[in-house]
Amino acid sequence: MGRGPSIEGRKNATDAVKAKKFTKFIREITIAARAGGGDPNANPRLRLAIDKALTANMTKDTIERALKRGTGEGATEQVVEIRYEGYGPSGVAVMVDCMTDNPTRTVADVRAAFSRNGGNLGTSGSVAFQFTKTGEIIFDIRDDAALEEKILEIALENGADDVQSDDGFVDVLTTPEAYLAVKGALEKAGLTPIDSDVLMRPATRAALDGEAAAQLTKLIDRLEELDDVQDVHHNADLPT
Incomplete structure (x- = not known):
């Protein structure tokens, strides 16, 4: 009888999906901040991106780093x-x-x-x-x-x-x-x-x-x- 994926294997797969989702949130926050500024109260697109990230349990530190990239305070990438x-x-x-x-x-x-x-x-x-x-x-x-x-x-x-x-x-x-x-x-x-x-x-x-x-x-x-x-x-x- 064949064995299914190990607990570690399932966890690694879940972690990979989560990491990919977080990468998308980070990109969206960065682009939104670059396009409309880093204040969520004045930038509806940014406010929505942060809301999605928080709902997915992304840490505030990670969100803050993405914001800084978008406003030019952190490392920048030409996305x-x-x-x-x-x-x-x-x-x-x-x-x-x-x-x-x-x-x-x-x-x-x-x-x-x-x-x-x-x-x-x-x-x-x-x-x-x-x-x-x-x-x-x-x-x-x-x-x-x-x-x-x-x-x-x-x-x-x-x-x-x-x-x-x-x-x-x-x-x-x-x-x-x-x-x-x-x-x-x-x-x-x-x-x-x-x-x-x-x-x-x-x-x-x-x-x-x-x-x-x-x-x-x-x-x-x-x-x-x-x-x-x-x-x-x-x-x-x-x-x-």
Whole structure:
């Protein structure tokens, strides 16, 4: 009978995932501070990046070092932001946000991921028009349907654009600027989301199943494995 991964092996794998996630947070904090200054109260993008890092249990010292790099007080690196757009299996729209110190390497890696997984890289603007930057705060109310009214009231009172419910879940939608205020008000009221983020939300979704869904999942996984990739957005409705 074969043995599974050792405890040490599983821990090392978990640590590697955590380290990669932290690297992405550090890059985002550094870029946000460089673009809009090091004061989170005056820089919504930086405030959001720090909120994500703290939620993931990144230490304040690590956040501070990233801030200093962004404002020029620490070691600097020539990292730039690039967005790649393309099509996955069945024509699914895919956007890939990257931060890199070597765009030539990054575009080659992204193009290879698309071509090897049933997709192709498109031109700038080819799919971006299908997405809107939106704050999403999702709640599971399957065990307490009465929470829907409370979530609706608090969210709308604090600047949410819309509140949608479907099959035991409530999705609060905000502008990127209002996201942290709405999320904070909901959490202050004792309402804990199962997921929340500011992301590129598609106007419509294309349902995929079977081989096409499996192939798109492989493409997304491969893109997310790339060191220079920060986020991957798509408009597919994948089976759960």
